[in-house]
Amino acid sequence: MKTSVIFFAMTLTAVVAFGQEQKLNEIKVTAPIFQSEIFYSANDFLEHAFEFPAKSKKAGLQGTEVVQFTVTTDGQITDFKVLNSVSPEIGQEVIRILEVTNGKWAPGTVEGKPVAMKKEVSVVFKNNPATNFVELANKHLQKGNQALFIKDQPEKALKHFNRGINFLPNEKTLLAVRGLCKYKLGDETGANHDWDRLKILAKRNNEFPELEELADKFQGSPGYKVMKKKIASQD
Numbered sequence: 001m002k003t004s005v006i007f008f009a010m011t012l013t014a015v016v017a018f019g020q021e022q023k024l025n026e027i028k029v030t031a032p033i034f035q036s037e038i039f040y041s042a043n044d045f046l047e048h049a050f051e052f053p054a055k056s057k058k059a060g061l062q063g064t065e066v067v068q069f070t071v072t073t074d075g076q077i078t079d080f081k082v083l084n085s086v087s088p089e090i091g092q093e094v095i096r097i098l099e100v101t102n103g104k105w106a107p108g109t110v111e112g113k114p115v116a117m118k119k120e121v122s123v124v125f126k127n128n129p130a131t132n133f134v135e136l137a138n139k140h141l142q143k144g145n146q147a148l149f150i151k152d153q154p155e156k157a158l159k160h161f162n163r164g165i166n167f168l169p170n171e172k173t174l175l176a177v178r179g180l181c182k183y184k185l186g187d188e189t190g191a192n193h194d195w196d197r198l199k200i201l202a203k204r205n206n207e208f209p210e211l212e213e214l215a216d217k218f219q220g221s222p223g224y225k226v227m228k229k230k231i232a233s234q235d
Contacts, residue, residue, distance in 0.1 A: 027110060027111060028109075028110070028111055028112070029108070029109070029110050030108055030109045031108050031117065031119075032071035032075075032105050032106060032107055032108040032117055032119060033105065033106045034101060034104060034105055035105065035106055036104060042098075042101060043121070045097070045100075046094070046097050046098075046121065046123070049097045049100065050093065050094070050097060050123075051093060052090075052093075053087070053089035053090055053092075053093055055087070055089050056086070056089050056090050056125075059087070060127050061086050061087050061090070061125060062086070062125055062126055062127050062131065062166075062167070063084075063086035063124075063125055063166040063167055064084060064086070064122055064123065064124050064125070064133070064166070064167060064168065064169050065082070065084060065085060065086045065090050065091060065094055065122070065125070066082070066083040066084040066120060066121070066122045066123075066169050066170075067080060067081070067082055067083065067091060067094045067098065067120065067121050067123075068080070068081045068082075068083050068118055068119070068120045069081070069095075069098060069118070069119055069120075070116050070117065070118050070119070071105045071107055071108060071116065071117055071118075071119055072107065072116050073107050073114040073116055074107065074114075075103055075104070075105040075106060075107055076102055076103060077099070077101065077102050077105065079118075080095045080098065082095075083120070083169065083197075084165065084166065084169035086125055086166065090123070090125070094121065122169070122170075133167040133168055134167075134168065136163075136164070136167050137164040137165075137167040137168040137171055137174065138164075139164075140160040140161065140163045140164035140167075141160070141161070141164050141171075141173065141174055141177070143160045144157040144158075144160030144161045144164065144177065144178075144181070145157070145177065147160060148177070148180070148181050148184070149221070154181050154184045154185050155185070157181050158178065158181050158182065158185065161174055161177060161178035161181055162178070165178060170197075170201055172198055172201060172211070172214055173214065175194045175195075175197055175198050175201075176194070176195070176198060176214055176215065176227065177218065178194050179191040179192075179193075179194035179195045179198075179223070179227060180218060180221055180222070180223045180224070180227060182194065183222065183226065184222050184223060188226075191223060191226070191227070192230065195227055195230045195231055196230075198211060198231055199211075199230075199231055199233075202231070208231075211231050212228070212231065212232060215227055215228045215231055216228075
């Protein structure tokens, strides 16, 4: 079955402000811009150039690949990091295409001065265009919650949380509860990684009050106090 590939819009992850042009505390921030006489955007270029890895296509893999990179002050791109992986081959292919855009970026600016800024691209892979990733992620969230909080089976719960995040890597509830699951399994580094991601998403959308409300839903759970302290800090 043919796999559909959907490229999400690039998202700016600078700490000061987010969006094409916004103001925060009177600081003017603009995002890096992909420059091309042929393609309207970097997403258009990615869609045109992407070649589905044969191994991943044959395996019928589905999910959302998220790749982060930095646009430097001279328009170069560097520091590639796969934040969510559908497969190593897909991650390598996305990075390969992004590397072709090296030097084709106008850097982001703060108060008119070029600064290095992080960017992300999300690529959705579906075996069937009608597949609903939200429904799939919610099913795994429910099964994971049952395994973690009712049956006390954190190993089984983690598998479900991982599958849910494979579909929706920026879903905050999944990230929060997976962090709690990792913490219970003794993986504090992994737990902090998920909670750090929550903070990045909260900064991007100015959602710190909502994030603390989310944390409070897990009050009394092992790791709750650690998570609450972690995400309460807006540094």
